[in-house]
Amino acid sequence: MNQQQRHLIEAKTVVLKALAHPTRLYIIEELAKAEKCVCEFVDAVQADFSTVSKHLLVLKNAGLVEDEKRGQQVFYRLRMRCLPGFINCIGVAVAANARMKAMQINPDLFKAKETAEA
Amino acid sequence: MNQQQRHLIEAKTVVLKALAHPTRLYIIEELAKAEKCVCEFVDAVQADFSTVSKHLLVLKNAGLVEDEKRGQQVFYRLRMRCLPGFINCIGVAVAANARMKAMQINPDLFKAKETAEA
DNA sequence: AAGATATTTGGCAAAATAGCCAAATATCTT
DNA sequence: AAGATATTTGGCTATTTTGCCAAATATCTT
Numbered sequence: 001m002n003q004q005q006r007h008l009i010e011a012k013t014v015v016l017k018a019l020a021h022p023t024r025l026y027i028i029e030e031l032a033k034a035e036k037c038v039c040e041f042v043d044a045v046q047a048d049f050s051t052v053s054k055h056l057l058v059l060k061n062a063g064l065v066e067d068e069k070r071g072q073q074v075f076y077r078l079r080m081r082c083l084p085g086f087i088n089c090i091g092v093a094v095a096a097n098a099r100m101k102a103m104q105i106n107p108d109l110f111k112a113k114e115t116a117e118a
Numbered sequence: 119m120n121q122q123q124r125h126l127i128e129a130k131t132v133v134l135k136a137l138a139h140p141t142r143l144y145i146i147e148e149l150a151k152a153e154k155c156v157c158e159f160v161d162a163v164q165a166d167f168s169t170v171s172k173h174l175l176v177l178k179n180a181g182l183v184e185d186e187k188r189g190q191q192v193f194y195r196l197r198m199r200c201l202p203g204f205i206n207c208i209g210v211a212v213a214a215n216a217r218m219k220a221m222q223i224n225p226d227l228f229k230a231k232e233t234a235e236a
Numbered sequence: 237a238a239g240a241t242a243t244t245t246g247g248c249a250a251a252a253t254a255g256c257c258a259a260a261t262a263t264c265t266t
Numbered sequence: 267a268a269g270a271t272a273t274t275t276g277g278c279t280a281t282t283t284t285g286c287c288a289a290a291t292a293t294c295t296t
Contacts, residue, residue: 001144001162009140009147011212012205016138021254022127025134026119029127038273044119051255053274063215072263072272082207087130089200094129097181139284156243169285171244190242190293 015080018062023047024055025087027076031065032084035077133198136180141165142173143205145194149183150202153195 001009019025023045030036030044041052056076059065064083065076078084103110119127137143141163148154148162159170174194177183182201183194196202221228 006140008209008212009144011216012208013138013140013143015208015212016134016143017253020131020134020138022124022131023254025131026127039271042272048256049273050257050275053272054255057274063211069262069273072270074273080207080211082204082211086200086204086207089198089204090130090133091126093181093198093200094126094133098129135283157241160242166286167243168245168287171242172285175244187243187292190240192243 015062015064018058018064019083021055021058023052024059027052027055027059028064028078028083029087031076031078032087035075037073037075039073133180133182136176136182137201139173139176141170142177145170145173145177146182146196146201147205149194149196150205153193155191155193157191 019028026045027041030041038049038052038056041056042049045052056065056067059076060067064078064080066079067074067076069075137146144163145159148159156167156170156174159174160167163170174183174185177194178185182196182198184197185192185194187193
């Protein structure tokens with residue numbers, strides 16, 4: 001792995017790190033639906049105004065969102081179109097993993113279901 | 119945001135956290151090409167065997183890779199098909215951001231190029 | 237069975253990240 | 267211009283994540 005490769009990987013990691021936090025992921029999912037102002041997130045996640053503001057800064061620095069001040073509010077919107085699809089894929093995988101784990105813990109539960117369905 | 123939503127978000131975050139490290143992202147990109155054993159990564163990234171092993175464990179716990187022991191080696195392979203496409207999308211976005219930043223720092227550089235091309 | 241190779245695990249110190257508070261800034265209202 | 271509202275910034279502690287070392291395990295070779 002040379003210097004340039006390493007640099008590119010680290011740049012991508014900035015984006016992934018930005019996504020890798022519950023509050024920030026929530027924000028991204030909300031922004032996938034519509035633009036929102038900071039105060040709307042403060043209400044939804046239980047965190048300080050300053051905490052939310054800093055999370056949004058992380059997302060902005062990573063290039064995931066852009067902001068626009070209108071009046072005394074600042075509105076944020078999504079800037080990376082491929083995010084929603086990918087997050088959805090993760091959701092599917094997570095659900096599949098959960099089923100698999102449950103099956104390992106108690107296979108009978110699933111056998112019964114299959115029999116019932118057949 | 120209710121309890122169930124929060125739980126789902128946190129489960130997704132586990133996956134994203136697993137991706138959000140240069141060494142692990144590198145590993146994922148390599149595994150997108152072909153399965154590899156631990157020692158091959160130890161050579162490529164400059165890190166201790168134990169460090170690489172732990173990174174692989176993180177990926178495995180997140181459900182991103184699976185392992186198979188063959189002889190004295192352990193081979194890892196990718197388990198989530200949507201990853202390569204998404205990582206590629208991040209790469210594109212990162213490159214675009216880099217161009218944009220360069221343009222903000224020195225717009226003339228880009229003007230000259232456009233003129234030359236026209 | 238003793239030695240070599242490949243890998244994982246335990247433990248710990250260093251580095252990075254998160255979240256709160258208080259203070260600063262910016263915009264609107266009166 | 268003083269006050270209210272929305273947001274950002276600075277600073278500081280608490281938590282989490284990393285990465286190395288040493289030791290344990292497991293498999294192959296002799």
